Structures are given as structure tokens and as C-alpha cells.
Amino acid sequence: MSIIDRLKPEFWDYTDVAAGPHEHLFDFRRMWKLAAFLTAAVAVIPLILLSALNYHVTQSSIESERLSRTARLVSNTRRTIFYFFEERRSALDFIVKENSFESLNRLGSLEQILKNLKNSFGGFTDLGLIDPLGRQRSYVGPFKLGGKDYSDQNWYREVLKNGVYISDVFLGFRNAPHIVIAVARSHPNGLSYVLRATLDIKKLDDLLSDVEVAGRGDAFIINRHGILQTPSLYHGKVLEKLSLPVPDYALKTQVVEGNDPNGVPLFIGYTYINDTPFILMVVKDKKALMKSWYKTRMKLIAFLGISITLILIVVVGMATYLVNKSYMADQKRIMTLHQVEYTNKMASIGRLAAGVAHEVNNPLAVINEKAGLIQDLVTLKHQFGGDPRLLELVGTILSSVKRAGTITKRLLSFSRNMEISVEPVNIKDLIDEVLSFLTKEAEYRSIRVSLIASEDVPPIESDRGKLQEIFLNLINNAFAAMSDGGNLDIEIKNGEEDKVLVTVADDGCGIAEPDLKRIFEPFFSTKAKKGGTGLGLSLTQNFVREIGGTMTVASKVGKGTNFTITLPLKMETKEGGTNEGVVNRR
Amino acid sequence: MKTRVLMVDDEKEFIQALSERLTLRDYDVTTAFSGEEAVEKMKNYLFDVTILDVLMPGMSGIETLREIKKIKPLVEVIMLTGHATIETAIEGMKLGAFDFLLKPCETEALVAKIDKAYTKKLEHDERIRAAKVAEIVDSPIAALKE
Numbered sequence: 001m002s003i004i005d006r007l008k009p010e011f012w013d014y015t016d017v018a019a020g021p022h023e024h025l026f027d028f029r030r031m032w033k034l035a036a037f038l039t040a041a042v043a044v045i046p047l048i049l050l051s052a053l054n055y056h057v058t059q060s061s062i063e064s065e066r067l068s069r070t071a072r073l074v075s076n077t078r079r080t081i082f083y084f085f086e087e088r089r090s091a092l093d094f095i096v097k098e099n100s101f102e103s104l105n106r107l108g109s110l111e112q113i114l115k116n117l118k119n120s121f122g123g124f125t126d127l128g129l130i131d132p133l134g135r136q137r138s139y140v141g142p143f144k145l146g147g148k149d150y151s152d153q154n155w156y157r158e159v160l161k162n163g164v165y166i167s168d169v170f171l172g173f174r175n176a177p178h179i180v181i182a183v184a185r186s187h188p189n190g191l192s193y194v195l196r197a198t199l200d201i202k203k204l205d206d207l208l209s210d211v212e213v214a215g216r217g218d219a220f221i222i223n224r225h226g227i228l229q230t231p232s233l234y235h236g237k238v239l240e241k242l243s244l245p246v247p248d249y250a251l252k253t254q255v256v257e258g259n260d261p262n263g264v265p266l267f268i269g270y271t272y273i274n275d276t277p278f279i280l281m282v283v284k285d286k287k288a289l290m291k292s293w294y295k296t297r298m299k300l301i302a303f304l305g306i307s308i309t310l311i312l313i314v315v316v317g318m319a320t321y322l323v324n325k326s327y328m329a330d331q332k333r334i335m336t337l338h339q340v341e342y343t344n345k346m347a348s349i350g351r352l353a354a355g356v357a358h359e360v361n362n363p364l365a366v367i368n369e370k371a372g373l374i375q376d377l378v379t380l381k382h383q384f385g386g387d388p389r390l391l392e393l394v395g396t397i398l399s400s401v402k403r404a405g406t407i408t409k410r411l412l413s414f415s416r417n418m419e420i421s422v423e424p425v426n427i428k429d430l431i432d433e434v435l436s437f438l439t440k441e442a443e444y445r446s447i448r449v450s451l452i453a454s455e456d457v458p459p460i461e462s463d464r465g466k467l468q469e470i471f472l473n474l475i476n477n478a479f480a481a482m483s484d485g486g487n488l489d490i491e492i493k494n495g496e497e498d499k500v501l502v503t504v505a506d507d508g509c510g511i512a513e514p515d516l517k518r519i520f521e522p523f524f525s526t527k528a529k530k531g532g533t534g535l536g537l538s539l540t541q542n543f544v545r546e547i548g549g550t551m552t553v554a555s556k557v558g559k560g561t562n563f564t565i566t567l568p569l570k571m572e573t574k575e576g577g578t579n580e581g582v583v584n585r586r
Numbered sequence: 587m588k589t590r591v592l593m594v595d596d597e598k599e600f601i602q603a604l605s606e607r608l609t610l611r612d613y614d615v616t617t618a619f620s621g622e623e624a625v626e627k628m629k630n631y632l633f634d635v636t637i638l639d640v641l642m643p644g645m646s647g648i649e650t651l652r653e654i655k656k657i658k659p660l661v662e663v664i665m666l667t668g669h670a671t672i673e674t675a676i677e678g679m680k681l682g683a684f685d686f687l688l689k690p691c692e693t694e695a696l697v698a699k700i701d702k703a704y705t706k707k708l709e710h711d712e713r714i715r716a717a718k719v720a721e722i723v724d725s726p727i728a729a730l731k732e
Contacts, residue, residue: 365690369603372693376610405690
């Protein structure tokens, strides 16, 4: 038996074989399904909807909070970077405006200025003064660049045009990443000279690495072609091409969602830094950032799962319980209907039998008297020559009439016992009477029947009809269980205080252990295919209860079955429950 | 003196055979085939015992019994019945019938019952006679007047 079979309630596979058309009002499986699914749907659907809504709202609020935090970080960092360049540019501007070309070109002057710049700002590596012709006239720094001609270079043209120039990071002759800031001083005569400074990106790098970026974050600068200007942690080294696309130009700080080439979802915050070719980027790993949310989400889903499981268990349990209850009630109802039907049937048969018996009785009486008269004429009046053969014939007629008379009387006595009426009953005589119906069958099948009654068993006050019914059923069952040549022992003795015990024991096929528990259940039959209704023992037990007795059974397969009936000496005439009354009064 | 018996039953064959058998056994038997006829005969003749079928068309056994008891309270009545009407027979007993018998009955049983009923009636009559004698002895004049 699989676990499903064991869990499956009784009504699941129920088909009422014995029921008539009006006795199958409920489809229990459908009822169960309806109850279970409807209740489950009503309970679970709103729960799921609410959870989904909650999930969505929480997720989007956490996301937008993370986005705005990133945006704040980006714009703060941008300000820092912007001021870094602005400061240095202003310083150079100031120097150019404060000093004339000649004073700057004086020996040792630039050296002094570079020293001062290094002290107050830091990050400057060298300083060069370029004359209006584009030649470097004076240079201080670690490299020998004095006299270099810049006149045909792009940056030089640009600084002349705009007054200021900030370069991308590049390696240049020095083979170290650096930035060039140049400012021009326009002379009234149209000739401009330029002060050119080189910045180490170390300072910038330090600035960026000081920025605390949560969630595997990365802050770096790129130029407008996507070349990394400062080293990044996860997206490439300095002067390499950034693995992400260059974001579109925007005036303000932007935060967008994107994926890296490996498909990892990212939050990308960026801003274009004014007056420079640089774009500041802050890139965060979305997963790391949303980690706390994922934890919460797991909890939420687990809670939802547990709730749904609990709800389903309770719903299924309740549905099973309720449907089982109504199944049992329905079983009882059908049982009652059957009982009523059975009682009615018996009553009808009884009436029919009574009618037939009565009608047969009259002609029997006539035959009886006519034959008797012939007998009288022969014996009393000595007519017909006292023929002994005639007497013999008449004697046979009379004894046959007597036999027929016994049969009609028995029919009548059976038919009259439909309603409960308490009268003194001698159990032994009653069982004898019942047995007389089965004498012929017992003879044919050579079944030995013994009826033993202790002498001291008093007549009991009970219902004769029910008792007949009970013992007829039991003895019939015993006959059915036995093979030819079996033994049926019926014993009547006194039980404890005001009880009489009747044991009906056969040595037939016996009842299997699992069936033993169910034999009194209505519609339980092992002979269903052979026309058994499964009602016999159930009704018998009902009758026993009706007359205040109890019935027990003991059986061993192959050894035989023992039914023991305990009957009260005096049956209590109770005013039964409403239903019982209805059933019994029919 | 023979016991005078009135037999009432609508089944003619039955009643004739039975009456003949009783006649053979030295009873003075009169038959009636209906309740009405029985009541009529009861008015005109003297009987000791009546055998009365319970189930009859027309006047039923019980009604006949009532009538008979009205006319001749001293006549003993034996009810004859099929089993199904045993309640009726019991009702008859309550109305003063002497006994009842189930059809088909043993002739010997019937004869025994008739004799018993007759004995009872005789005793009854005897007591009445004794009472009357006592009355006469007490006041012969009153008896003469009567």
C-alpha cells in the first residue's frame, strides 16, 4: 500500500454500488476539490499578490536609494576633481599675469616658482616657459627639455586660441603618465607667451582612491575617447581602453544601469568635468550593492513559501475532515434508507405470506374435515366395510393436511412480527423454530446442528420477530460459510446478571483478520459478486441493539467463526431517538 | 341429553363436514352460514355451545358474538379463526367468548373444547338453578307470583 493510498480518505474512491438513483446526492471527490481549491485560492492569491507588490516596491525603493547615493558620490567627487584642476590652472594663471616674460625668463626664477608650487599645491613635476615663437626658453624639472620647439604642436595652437589648455594623460618623452596644463599670456602687441606645467597623475590617483565606494565600487577618470586616465580596480589599467562604452555627454551627474562585457549588472555613475577633457566614472557592482536586499528577499520568499504550505495543509486538512464528515453522514443516511426499505420489504412479504396462508387455510380446513368425516364414517359407523386401505389413505391425507397447516402457521407467525412487541420468549424454542426452516438444507448438506441450552435459562422478555430475524441471519451465514458435513453448535446459557448468552459457532471458512473489523459495516461484503448486499450482519447487529443486546465475533481463517449474542432478560422499551423511531415505526 | 351446538361459518363444505362429524360423536348440531342466520336461530332455539368463525362476509364474527351475548348471555362461544386474526379472537375472549381454536383444527381438540364449554355452562346453569331454589325457599310466594 503506497503512502498515497494510506493518506487517501475513504470517500475518494467511493462509488455507491448498492444505492438507487436518489441515493447518490453527493460527489464527494468534487465536493472536496471545490472546497479545497476555492479556499486555497481565496487564501493564497491575495497573499501572493501582496507579496509580489511588496517585493516590487521594496526592490525599486532600495534601487533608487542606491542610485541616488551613487549620484551624490559622483557629484562630490567631480567637485573635488574640478577644483584640483581649477586650483592649478589658477595658480599658473596668477603666475603668468603677475610676472612678465622677462622676469620669468630670468635665471633661477622658474626654479623658485616650481619650488613654491610644489610646496603649496603639490603634483607639479616641471615648468617651462615658451616664447611667442613656440620655443621653450626656460625649463625647470627632471628632464632636459630646454630649447624644444612646440610651435607646430596642437596643444600649443589651442592654448594660444583659448588661453588655457589641459591635456589628456599621456606618456610623452618621459615615459610616465602625466598631464600638461598650459596657460597663455597675451601681449598687447599680439605676441603671447605660454607657461607650461606638467602634473603627475599620482596626486589625482590618490584623490580618487580616497573616495570610498561601496559594493565593489570603482572610481576613475577617462577621457572622451574612453581611455582610462587613472587606474581602475576592475576595468583596466591607466591608458588602456575602458571595457565599458563611453557614456553620452550630459551636463549633470548621471547614474545608469548597464552590464560589463561579462554580463555582470552594474550601476554606472558619471559626469563630464567642466573645462577638462575628462569624464569621472563611478562603477559599482549591482549584485554586491543589493546584497542586503537579496537577503531580505530570501527571507520574504521563505516566509511566503512557509505561509502557503501551512495554508494548503490546513485547507486540505479541513476540506478532508468536513467532506469525510458528510460522507459518513451520507453513509448513515443510505444505511437508514436501506433499513427502511428492508423493513418495508419484510412487511410486504409478511402481508403477502399472511394473505396466502389465510387463503390456503380455509380449503385445508375443508379437506381436513372431509377426510376426518370419512375416517369417522369408517371407524364410528363401520361403513365401507371398515376397509383398512381406505383408513390408511385417509390417515395420509390427514397427516399431510397437518403438515401443510404447520407451514401456514409458521408463515403467519413470521409475518406478524414486524413491529417491536415485547413478550416472553423461550429462546430454545425460538431457535428450534428457526432451525426448522433450515432442516432440509442441513439434511441435504449433511450439516450436523446441535442446540444445547442450560436448564436454568429463563424465558426472556423480548421481541420475537427480531430474535427470529437475528438467529435466522446468523444461522444462514453459518451455513453459507460451512462446506458440506460441517458442524454448527448453538449454545444457550446464563450470562452475568440478567443476561443470556447465545453462541453460534460454525467450523466454516472463517473471516480474515482485516475483514473482521468491518463485517458489521453496512455494505461491507465479501460476497458482493455473488449477490450479497453487505447488509445482513449490519442489520442483524442493528436488531440486536434494538432489543438491548450486544453482539461480538471471534474468528480464525479455516477454523470457523463464533458469534456471541448477549441478551438482556428483560428488554427495555425505550422511547428512542427521533430517527430510530421513524425507522422502527415503518 | 345431547349437547346442543350451533356452528356458524360461511364455508359450507367445511361446516357441513364438521357438523356431520360432531353428529357422529353424539352432538345435536345446527348449522348457520352467516352471522345473521346464527342470530336468528339463536333467538328461536336453545343452544349450549356456539362455534363461531371470526372471518365472515356480512356480519363479522365479533358482531355476531356481541349479538349472541345480548340474546343468550349463558351460551358459551368458541371462536374459530385463521392465525392472522388471532387478535380478533383475543378481542372475542374479552367480549366473553369461552375459548378460540386455530383452523385447521384437530377434531379431538374441538370436541374437548366443546365438552369443557358445555361443562362450564352446566355448572353455570346449576348455580342459577340453585340460586332460584334458594329464592323460592326464601319466599315461595314471590316465586309463585313470578
